[in-house]
Amino acid sequence: MDEVRKEMRSRWNTDGWKYDSAEAHGIHDAGERTQWLDMLSPLPKETRILDVGTGTGFVALIAAEAGLRVTGLDWSETMLDQAKAKAAAQNLSVVFEQGTLENLPFAENSFDALTARHLLWTLLDPVEVFRQWFKVLKPEGRVFADYSPRKGSAHIGHHYREDIEEKLPLNRDVPASEIERLFREAGFSDISFISRKKEVKHGDHAHIHDVFIFTCVKK
Numbered sequence: 001m002d003e004v005r006k007e008m009r010s011r012w013n014t015d016g017w018k019y020d021s022a023e024a025h026g027i028h029d030a031g032e033r034t035q036w037l038d039m040l041s042p043l044p045k046e047t048r049i050l051d052v053g054t055g056t057g058f059v060a061l062i063a064a065e066a067g068l069r070v071t072g073l074d075w076s077e078t079m080l081d082q083a084k085a086k087a088a089a090q091n092l093s094v095v096f097e098q099g100t101l102e103n104l105p106f107a108e109n110s111f112d113a114l115t116a117r118h119l120l121w122t123l124l125d126p127v128e129v130f131r132q133w134f135k136v137l138k139p140e141g142r143v144f145a146d147y148s149p150r151k152g153s154a155h156i157g158h159h160y161r162e163d164i165e166e167k168l169p170l171n172r173d174v175p176a177s178e179i180e181r182l183f184r185e186a187g188f189s190d191i192s193f194i195s196r197k198k199e200v201k202h203g204d205h206a207h208i209h210d211v212f213i214f215t216c217v218k219k
């Protein structure tokens, strides 16, 4: 792993203990939870699903609750430790694995579906990562990934060092059409999205954000 990615991972290992308590992360947002549950519940029970950048397991645990066979992957022990503790507390079965998105530790054609929440903005090279998703999905496998365009510069430096955040191509106000183009470049088809507004509080201020949830298919 290169130095930039090592620095990125170390931020999740040191600051990750606070992740679930920050309102902007939506871990306790009932509306968002319902939206993911409604999206995943119609999938057949034998579906093997990979939640990439699973963090503290928000989507992985919802997928397990929906009865799916879930693997959650993250590069940070701090995040995975919390995800594992939450799964145990809720008596839900999820396989959590440590690994990097740039080199997924799974065979080709392993999963029927893949989820990625609050992740796209963190990617240094989105197409490289999307190609890995394409590889591990089975034919007809589907991606569910959310994206919230980041307006202004107030968020810069919140998670990563400022110079690193400026290197992240989706850590800005990117239109949905550009995300679609990146999925297409990685080989995906049938790309579409739904959008909604979300209120996020930062201290005393509340901002309305657009949230897009993309789906696309490996044909």
Ligand SMILES: C[S@@+](CC[C@H](N)C(=O)[O-])C[C@H]1O[C@@H](n2cnc3c(N)ncnc32)[C@H](O)[C@@H]1O
Pocket: 009, 012, 025, 052, 053, 054, 055, 056, 057, 058, 059, 073, 074, 075, 076, 079, 099, 100, 101, 102, 116, 117, 118, 119, 122
């Ligand atoms: C913003 S958090 C999102 C966590 C979770 N998906 C959620 O919805 O709350 C991003 C997560 O992606 C992980 N991550 C970021 N880049 C990664 C990479 N290149 N390889 C593996 N995990 C990565 C981080 O460790 C972190 O847990």
